[in-house]
Structures are given as structure tokens and as C-alpha cells.
Amino acid sequence: MQSLYPSILLQHAIDEFAKLPGIGSKTALRLVLHLLKQDDQTVETFADAIRKLKKEVKYCKVCHNISDTETCRICSNPRRDASIICVVENIRDVMAIEDTLQFTGLYHVLGGVISPMDGIGPSDLQIASLVERVKTGNIREVILALSTTMEGETTNFYIYRQLEKLNTKISTIAKGVAVGDELIYTDELTLGRSIVNRVPFTGK
């Protein structure tokens, strides 16, 4: 079959872009043609940044977050509270929580959640290393901050079972009505949960 595109090189580049999540062949074409219009140096820089990231990136040996150093900036920051660990799915969650400026402890990046459908079991995730951290470190509290999906809840439960004998407080993020949301647009599961888990009104 003849290629859809006027050039095999173009086709290859489009195919590669179209493998990225959320990028269809039309968007891929647009992106590739944009790159083609840039000068050689720009394109070289683009290709190099990706290649270099893949080759040279490190993962923090404590929390498994992406890092340029053996121990990441957060884990090696003496002003962070090393006795609280927030367990998250991936590095995007670390960034999202960091953006809130509400958390001063350390993280533990699991690398995903337990999902039998996708063939991801506990041993594919950084769960053993979390248990080890809690066993050997002086950890006051573990906050489970996983997605509030079935897989997230399953993973929460699995981790809870591993940690419950270790005499460490285990908490999970509050679920409820989003700040700024109108009640009428909140799904009933969330609304129900927000009533059951109501908190004392402090006037703040």
C-alpha cells in the first residue's frame, strides 16, 4: 500500500508522534510540520533533550522521585519533616502536592497503583521499599494520597495491611466537595462521603 504521506521520512516522524498519549495522526502531522519549519539547531535541541533525559535521568534512592542527584531535592532538604511520608502514584502527584504549599514532609513514589487488569501487582510498585522506610526510619505518619479510584483504594488497603503492625499513624487524604463547587453539581458518592466525614466548623 502506498503511504498516506508524500514522504516516508515524514510518515515515520508522524507515526512516532502519534504513539504519544492523546496525540492523533492529525495533531502529529501538525507538530511534525512545525518542527520541520524550525532551523536545524532547534530540531537537534528538541531530539537531544528527550534522548538525554532518557539516558541520564536518575530516581531518588529514598523516595523514587525523578532527580538529577542520588537523593532528590526534597529528601535532602533539612527543613522538610522527615517523619511524615506522603505516598503518591507518580511524580506528577508530587508536583501537584508541592504546588499546594500545604505539605512539608517527604514523599514516596509508588510508580503506579495495583491493577490486575493491567497486570500490575504489588511487586511492580515501590511498596516493599516503603515498608522498609517505615520500619527503619523514625516515621510518625504515612499519608496515603492515591487516586480515589477502585485501583487506588485497593492499593491503599494493601499498603495499610503491610503497615498496620508497625505502630505508625496511617491517614488518607480527605474526600469531599471540591472547593468552589456547588453541591448540586457534586456526584452523590462524593457528597455522601463529605457528609459522613464532616469536620468541626472552626469559623476559619
Added chain:
Amino acid sequence: MQSLYPSILLQHAIDEFAKLPGIGSKTALRLVLHLLKQDDQTVETFADAIRKLKKEVKYCKVCHNISDTETCRICSNPRRDASIICVVENIRDVMAIEDTLQFTGLYHVLGGVISPMDGIGPSDLQIASLVERVKTGNIREVILALSTTMEGETTNFYIYRQLEKLNTKISTIAKGVAVGDELIYTDELTLGRSIVNRVPFTGK
């Protein structure tokens, strides 16, 4: 200022992706993290496809479409009608028109439209080579198939002025109500134009 991201390498890769049109920093992050999860070979192939395209791509010496050969597949196809040239802005338009299966002539890719705001004048486009093609070839008709924007219309007019003495039929694509559209949702300029440019009803 400290980087927003936990790694400078990650930051660089995200910055590069975020330079692409329609890709914000959140999408860039998602794409980069996706690549990071793939194996080395996949990432290498991705980076290589882009670099290779940029280095080795050719442009057809007749119509300036992207090509793997000196003369592109369309221009070198003996079954295409070489006496009709369809003038388009870029290679995406060539592909879009090819997809319709309604055109059997050749193309001429301008590489853009005249846009003083963006500093693009006639000499930045493949207009002189179009005039040369019409002068030296045996061209029966030139179809102007540019965007129906102010810039497209300006470019149409400029090309028309260059070609009008050359005794070649010059036409432009029909503007009107899109096939399958309801009149009530058609903007009034388009609807007005579709009435002025009405065509005989042939029962087909």
C-alpha cells in the same frame, strides 16, 4: 529561582515539548513522562525519526511539496493531468485535497500566504516559481485553493495579478454552505456568498 520540576533534564525535555503549537506545559509533562516509561530503543527511535526527517527531507523541485525524491510522487505520476495546477498554502492542504479523490491535476505549494503582520511578503513564498511554471509549461488552468481568510484573499489577488496576462484560466475553490450543515448555523457571510454564487440544479 529553583526549577518547578524535580530534575533539570526533565525540565529541558518539557520545555522543548511545550514549544510545540497547542502543547502547554501540563501536556508536555504528560508526554515526557510517557516517553520516560518506554524502553531506551523506543525513545531513541522517536528522537531519531525527527532528526532524520529534518536532515534528509527533500522538497519537490516542481511543486515544492515534501518528497523523498527530487520530483514528488504526484508530479512524476504520468496519470495526473499536468495542465491543471492547484495552488495551496502547505503540504497539509495537498493531503486534504488528495483525500477527497476529486482532483487529478498537480499542485503548487506556496509555503504560506502573504501576511504583512507576520512579515511574510510575496518573495517569501513560491510565487515566482508558480509564475515560471505557468509561463513555461502548457498550463490550462490554475486553481487557487488558499484559506478563505483576509491573507488568503490577498494572496489570491496578488497571484491573479501576476498570472492574468498569461492566458490561463484562473479559478478559485467554491465557497458556500458546508455539505451536511444546516443553514441556520451557517455564518451570514458564507450563506450570502452561497446565494450569490448559486449553481444550476442538475438533479444530481
